[in-house]
Amino acid sequence: MYQIVTGPLLWLTFAVFFGGLAWRVYTYIKGLDWKLDRVAYGTQTAAGIRGAARSIAAWIVPFGSQGWKVKPIFTIMFFTFHIGLVVVPLFLVGHAVVFKMRFGIGLPTIPMALADVLTVAMLCAGVFIIIRRIALPEVRIITSLYDYLLLAITMAPFVTGFMVVHQLGGDYQFWLLAHVITGEIMLLAVPFTKLFHVVGFFLSRGQLGMDYGIKRGGLTGSPMTW
Amino acid sequence: MPEGILCNKTPVTTQEALEAVLADKGGKQYYAEMLELEVDKAKLATSLKNTCKSRIRTWLEMCAHCGLCADSCFLYLCNDRKPEQVPAYKIQSTLGEIVKRNGDVDNAFMRNAMEVAWSQCTCCNRCGQYCPYGIDMGIMFGYLRGLLYSQGFVPWELKIGAGMHRVFKAQMNVTDEDWTETCEWMAEEAQDEWPGLEIPIDKENADIMYTVNAREPKHYPEDISEAAILFHVAGENWTVPSSGWEQTSLSLFAGDWEACKQQVEHVYAAIDRLKPKRACGTECGHAHRATVIEGPYWAGRPDGLTPVRFLHYVEWLEEALRLGKIKIDPAKRIKQPVTLQDSCNYIRNYGLKEITRSIVSYLVEPGYFVEMSPNKEHNYCCGGGGGFNGMGIFRPQRNRALMVKRDQILATGCKLVIAPCHNCWDAIRDLEEEFKIGIKWSFLKPLVIHMMEVPEHLKPKEEEE
Numbered sequence: 001m002y003q004i005v006t007g008p009l010l011w012l013t014f015a016v017f018f019g020g021l022a023w024r025v026y027t028y029i030k031g032l033d034w035k036l037d038r039v040a041y042g043t044q045t046a047a048g049i050r051g052a053a054r055s056i057a058a059w060i061v062p063f064g065s066q067g068w069k070v071k072p073i074f075t076i077m078f079f080t081f082h083i084g085l086v087v088v089p090l091f092l093v094g095h096a097v098v099f100k101m102r103f104g105i106g107l108p109t110i111p112m113a114l115a116d117v118l119t120v121a122m123l124c125a126g127v128f129i130i131i132r133r134i135a136l137p138e139v140r141i142i143t144s145l146y147d148y149l150l151l152a153i154t155m156a157p158f159v160t161g162f163m164v165v166h167q168l169g170g171d172y173q174f175w176l177l178a179h180v181i182t183g184e185i186m187l188l189a190v191p192f193t194k195l196f197h198v199v200g201f202f203l204s205r206g207q208l209g210m211d212y213g214i215k216r217g218g219l220t221g222s223p224m225t226w
Numbered sequence: 227m228p229e230g231i232l233c234n235k236t237p238v239t240t241q242e243a244l245e246a247v248l249a250d251k252g253g254k255q256y257y258a259e260m261l262e263l264e265v266d267k268a269k270l271a272t273s274l275k276n277t278c279k280s281r282i283r284t285w286l287e288m289c290a291h292c293g294l295c296a297d298s299c300f301l302y303l304c305n306d307r308k309p310e311q312v313p314a315y316k317i318q319s320t321l322g323e324i325v326k327r328n329g330d331v332d333n334a335f336m337r338n339a340m341e342v343a344w345s346q347c348t349c350c351n352r353c354g355q356y357c358p359y360g361i362d363m364g365i366m367f368g369y370l371r372g373l374l375y376s377q378g379f380v381p382w383e384l385k386i387g388a389g390m391h392r393v394f395k396a397q398m399n400v401t402d403e404d405w406t407e408t409c410e411w412m413a414e415e416a417q418d419e420w421p422g423l424e425i426p427i428d429k430e431n432a433d434i435m436y437t438v439n440a441r442e443p444k445h446y447p448e449d450i451s452e453a454a455i456l457f458h459v460a461g462e463n464w465t466v467p468s469s470g471w472e473q474t475s476l477s478l479f480a481g482d483w484e485a486c487k488q489q490v491e492h493v494y495a496a497i498d499r500l501k502p503k504r505a506c507g508t509e510c511g512h513a514h515r516a517t518v519i520e521g522p523y524w525a526g527r528p529d530g531l532t533p534v535r536f537l538h539y540v541e542w543l544e545e546a547l548r549l550g551k552i553k554i555d556p557a558k559r560i561k562q563p564v565t566l567q568d569s570c571n572y573i574r575n576y577g578l579k580e581i582t583r584s585i586v587s588y589l590v591e592p593g594y595f596v597e598m599s600p601n602k603e604h605n606y607c608c609g610g611g612g613g614f615n616g617m618g619i620f621r622p623q624r625n626r627a628l629m630v631k632r633d634q635i636l637a638t639g640c641k642l643v644i645a646p647c648h649n650c651w652d653a654i655r656d657l658e659e660e661f662k663i664g665i666k667w668s669f670l671k672p673l674v675i676h677m678m679e680v681p682e683h684l685k686p687k688e689e690e691e
Contacts, residue, residue: 031280038523040530059358066604067294067356074294078358138302139293141309142318147291200288201359207281208360212577215519215530221577224603226355 002173005180006098013184020191021199028203037211044214051213051223052206058226059205065226074132077125084122085154088115089183094165112165119162126155146193153189156182230259235266235378237482238389244399247389252618253382263378265336270329273373278325282369285361286322289314295363298356300606300630301346313353313363316342321370340379343370345620348612348627350570355604371481380480381617387476391485395492396440396472406468408443412451421686423458425450428500429465434542435502436466437473437493437517439510439648452671453508456543459684460551470496473507474648475516479613483524490521497533506537509669511571511611511647514538519576538572540646543670544581547588558677559591565598565640567631567654568605569647579603582646589644589673596638606630608645610653628657636663643667 034041041048058065068075089095092115096107110118130151133143160179163169189195197204212224229235231246233256238244250256295313296302302311309315320339324331331339347367354362374380375388390397396405406427413425426432436457442449457464470492477485497505507513518536522529537545546552566586572578579602586595598605609628614620631653635643645651645667654667 028280028284031283033279033281034528034530035523035526036277036279037281038520038530040523040528043529055360059360067298067358070297070356071294074292133291136293137309138296138307138312139291141312142289142291142293142314144291194288194290197288197290197359200284204281204284204288205358205360208354208362211362215523216575217577219531222580224355224577 002177002180005177005184006102009184010180013187017187017190021196024191024196025199025203028200032207037207038215039207039211040214041210044219047213047218048210049213051211051218052209054223055209055212055226056202056205059201067226077128077132080121081125081129084118084125084158088118088122088158088161091115092161116162116165119158123155123158123162126151150189150193150195153182153186153193154195157186228262228264229378230256230263232256233259233263233378233385235376237392237485238385239392241393244386244389244393247382247386250382256382256385257619260337260379261333263333263336265329265331265333265377267329267331270324270331270373270377273376274325274329277372278369282321282366283325285359285366286318286325288359289318289361290359292358295353295357295361298353300350300352300609301348301627304626304629311346313347314361316346317363317366317370321366321373324370324373336374336377336379339370340374340381341620343367343374344381344384344613344617345623348570348607348610348614350607350611351574352570352604352606355574368478368481371479372483373481375481381613381619383616383618384476384480384613387613387616388480388482388485391475391477391482391489395469395489397474397476398440398444400440400443400472402469402471405443405471408447409450409466412447413454416451416454419686420455420458420684422684423454425454426465428468430500432463432465432500432502433504434462434464434537435497435500435505436464436507437471437496437505437513438466438508439474439513440472441648442508449508449669449671452669452675453539455675456546456552456671456678459678459680460546462546462551465500465502467496467500470494470499473513473517474510475512476613476616478512478516478520479616486516486520487524490517491525493517493521494525494533502534504535504537505532506542507539509539509646509648509651509671511569511649513648515571515575519571538576538578538581540572540578540581540585540670543674544584547585552674553679554588554674554677555679560589560642560673560677561591561594562642563594563596563638563640564590564642564644565596565635565638566601567598567608567643567645567647567650568602569650570605570607570611571647573605574603577603585670586644589670589677596640598634598638606634608647608650608653609657610649615649615652615656625656625660628653628660632657632661632663635665641665644670644673646670 062079063069091110093109096109099105099107133139160175160182163175164179169175190198212218232250299313305311320342349364349368351362351364387397409425416423475486475489518532522531609631614624643654645654658665
């Protein structure tokens with residue numbers, strides 16, 4: 001079983017993950033229509049790219065935009081959640097070891113203590129996000145089961161991974177298997193759910209940045225302070 | 227009854243049809259007919275297929291339901307933070323459902339969607355600034371308005387407004403003859419005080435072609451003479467077109483894209499005919515949006531630009547002040563606390579925040595200008611944008627919406643508000659009427675005329691001793 005989920009199934013997962021995201025990027029860009037969107041993507045491209053870069057930069061940096069500044073607690077939770085989510089799987093020693101073994105490729109790693117801190121912080125932020133969804137009426141009204149399901153899918157590999165690393169919960173083999181499978185479920189879910197914001201954030205934020213950069217003042221007025 | 231006599235899917239294109247809808251005072255029959263209006267589901271599905279592309283579909287699909295847009299929406303804030311006023315909820319429960327059901331929605335759904343689209347969003351676009359993904363619900367509501375309009379679900383006044391543009395090429399029944407007569411009359415009246423003043427009509431190759439809001443010839447002709455006085459004093463080589471002078475677009479508020487296209491092409495045709503070096507519009511927000519920001523796209527111009535550089539009035543005025551074409555008498559500068567209304571349409575959505583502040587620096591004695599909070603591109607809508615000022619059935623909602631601007635103004639402690647936008651000007655007038663907070667409000671033109679230095683050679687001869 002372990003051989004399958006870390007062998008062919010893993011390959012399949014990566015193929016679907018990267019292929020799916022590439023498809024998302026392709027269909028998004030293909031579906032942009034300068035006349036319907038009323039943004040001259042094709043002729044004012046330089047101004048558009050400038051606008052897109054400004055828009056993305058303001059939002060990818062903690063407190064880089066007005067929107068982040070007015071919600072400091074959520075901003076901290078949001079970035080804690082996302083930094084843990086991206087950094088831990090990519091730079092975990094355990095993952096690097098498997099990678100080296102399988103593919104002969106060495107990856108940079110972070111100290112285990114840091115990975116632990118990031119994982120626990122990410123899970124705490126996730127719990128905060130869940131409580132926030134329930135507690136705030138303005139968030140509750142737009143929340144559906146789907147949103148909780150996605151949080152579960154996202155947090156499961158981190159819960160199971162933590163169990164594995166610290167050999168908690170008794171049955172090590174079970175937690176290892178559970179970790180690999182939940183990790184694969186998450187990666188598989190990305191292209192098919194709104195988790196595709198892995199690329200969608202850049203596309204959508206970039207698009208609005210182009211809109212402002214080209215049409216809404218970028219060519220003549222002062223640039224937007226996001 | 228699938229289609230009403232007045233309330234139907236057919237745009238108003240003739241004067242008779244226009245008069246029939248107008249005669250239905252307050253839209254009584256119109257709204258009664260709307261209760262029975264059938265939804266053409268097949269047509270709606272086709273519209274979605276042809277016009278709802280990756281940008282909007284991605285916005286609808288990807289929304290993380292984080293609720294960060296809530297506080298960005300002034301209508302959420304002034305409606306006791308009702309969750310139903312959260313922008314994400316408003317758009318997901320209307321356009322989101324239409325897309326999800328691929329147009330399979332009924333009359334009651336569409337009437338509710340109409341109420342949300344025109345009374346719970348002014349298309350100020352502020353939410354897009356506060357969404358991590360940049361989901362601009364103002365744009366989506368604009369799109370939704372187009373779908374609703376094509377199905378006949380549009381507030382009575384906007385059906386008329388769009389019809390006016392189609393019939394008169396103006397938002398009000400002002401003909402080209404009415405317009406040129408008003409210009410001649412205004413020029414004559416002003417000549418007593420301003421010898422040599424002219425309102426040149428259809429002058430070719432002028433430096434500036436000036437366009438207006440139809441309510442100026444209709445209700446506020448002094449606005450036209452004020453513009454003429456300022457061009458005169460600045461020594462500008464300017465003109466107005468006899469046709470294509472109307473820059474506004476109630477069809478933009480209505481979601482009547484065909485009428486939008488016709489209207490803006492009419493203005494561009496005047497530019498082609500008169501070949502001015504530049505054009506300039508009046509102190510209006512949505513007129514600029516319609517003619518300069520969205521207009522090039524409606525007209526199918528691939529570069530997204532107007533045929534010649536098209537200034538907002540504040541851009542022309544700032545330039546005139548900066549170049550010394552108009553000089554302000556320092557003794558007459560404003561010496562009372564004064565604040566400035568940032569119009570969504572050309573501040574947030576056209577980046578002219580520094581231009582208006584530069585003007586303020588000429589007009590206001592240092593120390594007397596007070597910024598609203600928030601301000602510049604983050605300012606709140608006046609409360610009357612997107613057509614909100616003009617719809618009878620949504621008047622109570624509109625009046626409530628004015629509370630945010632009222633409180634912003636009160637917080638500045640100012641008794642004077644500079645409002646260089648017709649819509650904002652109206653909303654601020656109405657909020658004073660509604661809440662009596664003891665403020666005055668003004669366009670820029672009358673302020674500048676009052677405080678500028680008039681060169682000797684432009685003064686009337688009899689004043690000479």
